[in-house]
Amino acid sequence: MTSQRQFSFARALNVFGPYIGLLFVLGVFCANNEVRPYFLTGANFKIILTQSVVVAICALGMTMIIVGGGIDLSLGSSVALAGVVGATLIAKGVSPVWVVIVTILSGGLVGAVNGLVIAGFRMMPFIVSLGMMGVARGVAKWLSGNQTVNFPESPLNHIMALESPDQLFPLPWGVWIALVLALIVAVVMNRSVFGRYLFAIGANEVAAGYSGIRVQKHKAVTYVLAGLLFGVAGLMQLSRLTQGDPSIASGLELDVIAAVVIGGASLNGGAGSIAGSLIGALIMAVLRNGSSQSGWPNYMQEIIIGMVIVAAVGLDKFRQRKARG
Secondary structure: OHHHHHHHHHHHHHHHHHHHHHHHHHHHHHOOOOOHHHHOOHHHHHHHHHHOHHHHHHHHHHHHHHHOOOOOOOHHHHHHHHHHHHHHHHHOOOOHHHHHHHHHHHHHHHHHHHHHHHHHOOOOHHHHHHHHHHHHHHHHHHHHOOOOEEOOOOHHHHHHOOOOOOOOOOOOHHHHHHHHHHHHHHHHHHHOHHHHHHHHHHHOHHHHHHOOOOHHHHHHHHHHHHHHHHHHHHHHHHHHHOEEOOOOOOOHHHHHHHHHHHOOOOOOOOOOOHHHHHHHHHHHHHHHHHHHHOOOOHHHHHHHHHHHHHHHHHHHHHHHHHHHO
16 A cells, blocks of 8 residues: 555656646746746746747757667757758858758758667667767758858747747747647657657666567657757757857757756656656746846856756656655
C-alpha cells in the first residue's frame, strides 16, 4: 500500500508539478508591487510567449532524445548554425521557401551526424554531442566570417514580429508554429509505434532490444527529428534577431534541458511529456522576463537560472526515488 501511494505521489508530481512551478514563479514576481503593474499585462505576456518560442521548440526535440535515454549538448550550436545558414541564403537573394527548407535541414544534418555516430559506433551521447557542439559552432563562424550576417528586408522577418505590441493579440506566427509542432510531436510520442518504442528504449534499452525493437535505428532517427526541430528553432531565432549571429544561443542547451526536466522528463530516460516540457519552457521565459522587469543584473539572472537547473535535476532524482518506493 505504501509503495502504491509513493508511486501515485510521484505520478501526480510529474503531471501537476510543472503547473505548480509556473504558478509559483508567477506569484513570486506578482508579489512585487513595483513589478506587478507591468508584469501582469497582455503586452508583457506576448513578450514572454515570444521569448519562449525558441526554447519551447528545442524542448520538443530534447524531450524525444531524453525520453529515449540520450542527451544533446549541441543544440545551441545547431540553432546558431541554422540562423547563419538562413541569413547567408537571404543575403544571397535565395527564395524564402528554399531558405526555410535549407535552414531546417541544416539542423537535421547536425542531428543526423550525432545520431549516426551515437548509434553506429555505440558512443556516449554526452561525448558525441559535446564534440558536435564545437564543430557546429565552428562551422557557423566559418560560414559567417566570424561576424554577424545582415540581410535586407525579408518575409521571414515577420514570423516573430511583434504586431500591436501593447496588447496580447495577435500573437506572432512563431508562437502558433510552436504550438502546432508541439501537437504533432505529442501525437508521435503518445499515439505512434515509434513513440512507444522510444519510451521502451529509454526505460530499458536491453529489454527493448530483446523485444525486437531496432534500438540503434530508432536512436538515429530520434536525433535526426530533434535536429530538424532545432533547425526550426534556428529559423525562429533568425526571424527574431533579423540577422545571423554565430555566437548566439550559447548556453541554450542548459535552459532547454532544465525546461524538459522541470516538465517531468527523467534524465535516465523512459519518462517525459510534451505538455510538461512546454510549461517548463514557459517557466524559463517567465524567470528571465520577471528578472529583467525587477531590474536584477544579468549575473543575478544567471545565478537564478543555474539554481533552477540544479533544482530540476534534484527534482528528477526525487521523483525516481518515489517511483521506486
